[in-house]
Amino acid sequence: MVVLNRIYTRTGDDGTTALGSGERRPKYDLRVAAYGTVDETNAAIGVVRLHLADSPEVDAMLGRIQNDLFDLGADLAVPEREGKAERLRMLASQVERLERDIDSLNDQLAPLTSFVLPGGTSASAYLHLARTICRRAERIMVELAARPDETVNAAGIQYMNRLSDFLFVASRFLNNKGAGDVLWVPGQNR
Secondary structure (H helix, E strand, C coil): CCCCCCCCCHHHHHHHCCCCCCEEEEEECCHHHHHHHHHHHHHHHHHHHHHCCCCCHHHHHHHHHHHHHHHHHHHHHHCCCCCCCCCCCHHHHHHHHHHHHHHHHHHCCCCCCCECCCCCCHHHHHHHHHHHHHHHHHHHHHHHCCCCCCCCCCCHHHHHHHHHHHHHHHHCCCCCCCCCCCCCCCCCCC
């Protein structure tokens, strides 16, 4: 259980922040950037949800995703260390649930004939924004995982990879099941 009774602590005034392990890192540290960008993805999804009064199924999926993203942030905030008790970690089952949600929405869409431009409904456009933030978070996590002195849970990376796919498919679903997609026309403005 999390208890936050005081929001400001002044401990970050020196340009550092505490990981969940208590270790202090500079605020520009790649691990901090990773979980910060996951949080940014979550905030963008929150904006999408403001536009889903007519889509309770997608809203419920996004609500589960937002909770998963907090799990992922907690996972990233506590680096895995040998001999230390395990903390909250992302699980393969979370990735698998996301895949089922992707399949559920995608089965209702016509195949694409071109790349899709961000647009259509407000919810769809915001999903594209969330997707690009998600992709950035994934790139940062992969870069962090490539460092010899760092570890990143593979299920977390897989989750972010699937999440960007989910956000794309959901954007099409909310564009009248793809009928309202704005398609790219190569060379249209030459």
